[in-house]
Amino acid sequence: MRTFNDRLRGIHAATIVPMTPDFEIDEAQLASHLTSVASTPGINGLLVNGHAGENFVLSLAEKRRVVELARQHAKDCLIVSGVNHESSLEAVREAAALEQAGADGLLVFPPNSWALGHADECVIEHHRHIRDATTVPLMLYAAPVGAGAMAYAPSLLTRLVADPRFVAVKEGSWEVAAYEQNLRLIRKLRPEFVVLGSGDEHLLTSYLIGSAGSQVSLACVAPELVVSLWTAAEAGDWERARVAHEKLYPLAVAIYRDAPGGRATVRLKACLRLLGRLSCDAARPPQPPATPGELKALEQALRTAGAL
Numbered sequence: 450m451r452t453f454n455d456r457l458r459g460i461h462a463a464t465i466v467p468m469t470p471d472f473e474i475d476e477a478q479l480a481s482h483l484t485s486v487a488s489t490p491g492i493n494g495l496l497v498n499g500h501a502g503e504n505f506v507l508s509l510a511e512k513r514r515v516v517e518l519a520r521q522h523a524k525d526c527l528i529v530s531g532v533n534h535e536s537s538l539e540a541v542r543e544a545a546a547l548e549q550a551g552a553d554g555l556l557v558f559p560p561n562s563w564a565l566g567h568a569d570e571c572v573i574e575h576h577r578h579i580r581d582a583t584t585v586p587l588m589l590y591a592a593p594v595g596a597g598a599m600a601y602a603p604s605l606l607t608r609l610v611a612d613p614r615f616v617a618v619k620e621g622s623w624e625v626a627a628y629e630q631n632l633r634l635i636r637k638l639r640p641e642f643v644v645l646g647s648g649d650e651h652l653l654t655s656y657l658i659g660s661a662g663s664q665v666s667l668a669c670v671a672p673e674l675v676v677s678l679w680t681a682a683e684a685g686d687w688e689r690a691r692v693a694h695e696k697l698y699p700l701a702v703a704i705y706r707d708a709p710g711g712r713a714t715v716r717l718k719a720c721l722r723l724l725g726r727l728s729c730d731a732a733r734p735p736q737p738p739a740t741p742g743e744l745k746a747l748e749q750a751l752r753t754a755g756a757l
Contacts, residue, residue: 453554453586456527457617457643458661460679461494462486462668463501465717466515468731474511478727480522485726486669487523491676493662494527495519496556496619498547501666501714504533505561506733509543513550520551529588529664533558537575541582548585555579556588556619556664564597569605580614587615591631593623593648600627603634610638617643619664625651629658650701653694656682666713667701670720671754700750707746715739720747724756 464486467478487495497519498504498512507515512530519528530552534540544555557579559572580587589609592599600622601609609615618635622628628646635642636659646655649667656679668675674697681690704716718730719739730739739747751757 453527454616454641454643456493456553457645459493460491460662460668460672460676461496461527461529461645461664462489462492462672462675463496463499463664463666464519464669465666465714465721466502466507466511467718467727468729468733470729470731472731472733474507474514475729476514476518478729479515480518482669482721482726483519483522486672487526489672489676491680492526492668492672494529494553494664495523496529496531496664497552498531498533499556499664499666500531500558501669501717502531503714503733504531504558509539509546512543513546516547516550516552527553529554529556531556531558532579533560535560535562537578540575541578544579545582548583552585554586554588554617555583556590558590559592559599559601561599564592564599566598569608572601572605573608576609576612576615580612586617589615589618591618591620591622591627593621594627595623603630606631606634607638610635610642616641617645617661619645619647620655620660621647623648623650625654625658628655632659649705650698652678652697652701653682653690656690657687666717667697667704670704670717670724671697671700671751671756674754674756696754699753700747700756703743703746703750707743712736712739712743716743716747719744720751723748723751 646660678693721727
């Protein structure tokens with residue numbers, strides 16, 4: 450039987466949550482989205498209730514329903530659910546409920562308030578509360594270096610990795626030097642710990658440095674292309690990987706890098722609507738719809754990727 454760590458290897462798509470025009474979850478569209486992405490050859494799992502899935506604006510009941518639908522419509526996939534709450538006590542309730550709903554593992558996101566600063570003991574205590582309330586494998590999240598104090602310093606990462614209940618990290622430092630520093634530190638501390646290079650703009654670089662795969666929202670828009678990049682990299686075929694990277698890079702920039710920041714979910718949904726896979730690309734307030742400029746950039750990038 451393959452272990453959780455074994456199943457984490459490869460590409461896992463971080464999925465979105467389709468909404469109706471009045472911002473309710475569209476379960477039929479969500480089921481279709483989950484089925485479409487999960488059925489793509491080479492997609493080994495799904496990350497639901499992640500940042501792309503608007504986890505910060507969903508209720509606990511809605512997050513639980515997302516896991517239930519993922520379990521129902523992506524039966525052969527590893528299902529990891531994000532846990533994201535400012536309160537450790539509420540995060541505990543969320544984690545326990547999502548495990549009960551059928552998640553194979555849980556990814557613990559740092560509360561957004563930590564970007565302003567925090568004591569290390571605060572971080573340790575938050576993860577400890579979630580650990581003690583659950584039984585499934587747990588994952589850490591390495592936040593982007595641009596997210597202030599939300600990104601864990603090496604000394605704090607060392608303490609988090611030391612907990613045997615945590616078995617993997619979604620490495621989203623979004624900066625190559627920080628990614629390699631964290632990778633080398635983790636490999637030294639726990640060689641079996643799974644590091645997933647998950648900065649959508651530098652997947653090729655992280656695969657070259659070393660990675661067990663990725664949990665990325667780019668794979669919910671262009672899953673075949675992300676899989677082809679990983680497959681080539683895993684085989685050491687860097688020429689073929691470069692070809693896939695050149696197709697993907699403009700799309701990653703248009704979704705994640707272009708100003709203003711914090712627009713990835715809106716742009717992901719806009720891409721899916723441009724591709725005819727989503728009838729409504731609404732995201733919950735306070736995010737406004739994609740602008741004409743964003744739509745133009747996304748359409749051009751999708752053409753470069755060969756998706757349109």
